[in-house]
Amino acid sequence: MCTGKCSRLIGIVLFPLGLCAIICNLLLYFPNGKILATEEITDYVWYFHGIIGAGLLVFLTAFMTLGAGGEGCCANRCGMLLSVLLALLGTAGGAYCVVISAMGLVDGPLCDTGDGTYTYPFRNDTEEESYLFQQNTWDICREPENIVLWNIVLFSILLGLGAIEALLCAIQVINGLVGFLCGTCLRKRRTGIA
Structure with a gap:
């Protein structure tokens, strides 16, 4: 596969993943639709791990990979390096989302255990499981x-999205380096003389 086509494909896939991460992070602010x-x-x-980490930082990558994979001003070696x-x-950003999501899963939610105060009942859990x-x-x-x-x-979805995004971005690092060193292999159409 051409490095330009690979960049374009990665960019297209990163957009919905980033949007889903932002939505999941926003839903964590409203448990069961309640305003707390x-x-x-x-x-x-x-920590805004879904909004900033797996969302906005990944959107920056997606925009640039689409530009590097297209036929515009960024579809060259310099665009690939960028x-x-x-x-x-x-x-x-994806790795940050994975780490924070994993920590959120390990510590558990903040909740009222019946006495009117909000605590982390599962934090520092000494049980075997x-x-x-x-x-x-x-x-x-x-x-x-x-x-x-x-x-x-929601934290599991964010963990999965962050891992997929980090993997795709890591693939783009390799793809971009190959595109920078070897060229993007985009061929311009010849018009006129055959």
């Missing part, structure tokens, strides 16, 4: 309703 006070929302949501630099930024695999412990969180499932699903 700032101090009642899980700490890891405030796509490498932005793909490194996108890889870091994580709360993730013991569904019978999830009912310890009374408010917001179903917060454990809400956090597990």
Whole structure:
């Protein structure tokens, strides 16, 4: 496959992934569609890992890879080199999303356990198995309703999206380096004389 076509394909795939990451991060602010006070929302949501890391940083990479894969001013060796630099930024953004999502999954949600105060009941859990695999412990969180499932699903989706984006951006780093060293292999159409 041509490096230009590969860049274009990666750019096209990164856009919906980044949009999904932003939506998932925004949904974490509204557990079960409820508006909560700032101090009642899980700490890891405030790192903006889906909005900035897997969203905006990946959008920058997607724009540049589309430009490097097209037939415009960026479809040359210089454009490929710039796509490498932005793909490194996108890889870091995807990895950041993976790390924060994993930490959010390990620590569990912030919730009211019935006494009116919001705590992390699963943080520093000393049991052999994580709360993730013991569904019978999830009912310890009374408010917001179903917060454990809400956090597990959204943080898992963000973890997966971040991993896919980091992988695609890493592939673009390699593709961009090959395009920079060997050229983009885009052929301009000849018009007129055959």
